[in-house]
Amino acid sequence: MNITQHELRQRLEALDTPSIADAMDSLDLYGPLQGIHNQVPGQKTIAGPAFTVFYRPFERNPGEFHNAGNYIDLVGEGEVIVVDNQGRCDCTVWGDILTEVALRNRICGTVIYGAARDIGEVQRVGYPLFSAAKFMYSGKNRVRAVDNQIPIKIGDVTVRPGDWIVADSSGALVIPLAQVEEVVRRAESIENTEQKIRASVRNGMGLEQARAMHRYDRPWETAATT
Amino acid sequence: MNITQHELRQRLEALDTPSIADAMDSLDLYGPLQGIHNQVPGQKTIAGPAFTVFYRPFERNPGEFHNAGNYIDLVGEGEVIVVDNQGRCDCTVWGDILTEVALRNRICGTVIYGAARDIGEVQRVGYPLFSAAKFMYSGKNRVRAVDNQIPIKIGDVTVRPGDWIVADSSGALVIPLAQVEEVVRRAESIENTEQKIRASVRNGMGLEQARAMHRYDRPWETAATT
Amino acid sequence: MNITQHELRQRLEALDTPSIADAMDSLDLYGPLQGIHNQVPGQKTIAGPAFTVFYRPFERNPGEFHNAGNYIDLVGEGEVIVVDNQGRCDCTVWGDILTEVALRNRICGTVIYGAARDIGEVQRVGYPLFSAAKFMYSGKNRVRAVDNQIPIKIGDVTVRPGDWIVADSSGALVIPLAQVEEVVRRAESIENTEQKIRASVRNGMGLEQARAMHRYDRPWETAATT
Secondary structure, eight states: OOSOHHHHHHHHHTSOHHHHHHHHHHTTOOOBOTTOEESSTTOOOEEEEEEEEEEEEOOOOTTOOOOSOOGGGGOOTTOEEEEESTTOOSSBSOOHHHHHHHHHTTOOEEEEEEEEOOHHHHHHHTOOEEEEEEOOOBOTTTEEEEEESSOEEETTEEEOTTOEEEEETTEEEEEOGGGHHHHHHHHHHHHHHHHHHHHHHHTTOOHHHHHHHTTTTSGGGSOTTO | OOSOHHHHHHHHHTSOHHHHHHHHHHTTOOOBOTTOEESSTTOOOEEEEEEEEEEEEOOOOTTOOOOSOOGGGGOOTTOEEEEESTTOOSSBSOOHHHHHHHHHTTOOEEEEEEEEOOHHHHHHHTOOEEEEEEOOOBOTTTEEEEEESSOEEETTEEEOTTOEEEEETTEEEEEOGGGHHHHHHHHHHHHHHHHHHHHHHHTTOOHHHHHHHTTTTSGGGSOTTO | OOSOHHHHHHHHHTSOHHHHHHHHHHTTOOOEETTOEESSTTOOOEEEEEEEEEEEEOOOOTTOOOOSOOGGGGOOTTOEEEEESTTOOSSBSOOHHHHHHHHHTTOOEEEEEEEEOOHHHHHHHTOOEEEEEEOOOBOTTTEEEEEESSOEEETTEEEOTTOEEEEETTEEEEEOGGGHHHHHHHHHHHHHHHHHHHHHHHTTOOHHHHHHHTTTTSGGGSOTTO
């Protein structure tokens, strides 16, 4: 890669999910994770490589106890945990202890295809949490993290370890690692085009004319520096 | 009309959607737009005549580009944009550029039967946005504003151009233009009745007695000025 | 009972729904009320005995008027109203007048298996309201409180008058009255165990090790006072 991970994160976090989705669109890539929402109001953009976790339901034997998951000490600083619990909303796979560990280990954020709990505490500390639902009934002894760092599916979208996750108040999406540099360049051009359109509009131009002038039909071709 | 549009707006915005829904109920009118919610927390009541926009899905030819919609320069000051995208939540028909134009053109607010994006920016500027969902995947090249200022349907409810839209933290509804004066008068009487009931309750009366005393069964008959 | 109601409330309100759900789990009890959410952001934990209300749809005769419900003067100080409207989201059974009476009568909070209105006002006064939905179309003349203080069902979960309701930002649940003392003791032990785990983690221990050391497999056995 030509851009360092540090720079990539900074540039992605200066953008937002709509411009990144548009950039992916221009490359015929689809990354949106439908039905996943920020649980902390006013969430700003976060971006980091995915650490994937795969949960499955299981029947425990009487008297056995199983943690829902012990993967978190394996997650690297700056990574985004992405948990596939098949969208189940009837039990939770994230809570206050995991949040505390995530903050201590400087994990970037968590995306749950399923439910999370301890929402009040998560909001109080401002940890970037995105999920399909909130609830309080534990996944312990009901579901189990059977694997991690394997490809998982959130709805129709595949997330591979190391793919980039970007998330904000509009939702969460995944950028395949091989395309992330081209996506960030195009997204910056799109953002640049949009800012020119907005400036023209602010100066009194009609939207249709402003869009035509600034080539809104091919916004990723605008040089980001002009 | 006997009441000016300016006065009508002021009187409606001093009310809320529950009292207006009750006033319509007393006239056997149904206006609630189910499943539409405020996207900006703490939304106060907005009211204005509807400017309707009708989107349809389409298949683009390879290489073609279509804006999702260029209608916004046609919308009048103080109007409420109502977009019918058939409740689709898998792509968006509202975002930050439209929000900026809407603010510049003093458009009153936007109601989307579908999804919106750039939610963080919309919340930051406090633009009155109501929608069925939030997401970030653009409607560009997927759906298209094929018509405007025609009757549209939000669920079972028809919205005609010029009908009044009222929306707040409880949701959004439409008042047919021909009934809006009678509705606002009845809603004010209802509000007046409710305030009397609340005052009686605050002074220690039981709710059942207070409701009977202030004729909660026919609250629209209370003179608003008494 | 050995613990006073006052003390029980204080101890439950110092906890949260996740630790209480875990305590119930350890006793093979299921209390979560799925699909019910706080309508006031940042809701702290509330707890009180249930006052149950059962609504049913009905067809009114022309010209008749029926309040949706007049039960509220029967509700005791510190109780939590639990309304079963069969999860209907197309009309409301809670609003600003009931909120005002509830505050005056020092009712602890309200849980609606259905929809509520006047959300802006409820948020302004900070009344603890939990519901499946928000809307503005009244239940008056559509549904009717036909009974109260009888067992009701919220989804699959039975709520009996006097059972304890606990609710916060993660959701709402019910504790059968007969088990509430054992549940509060176990929940305090769980909370205590979790705080030890969090302290160990904060001091640099791995999560798996911290969980093992503090017996996360049987957290309710930890003495709450150690």
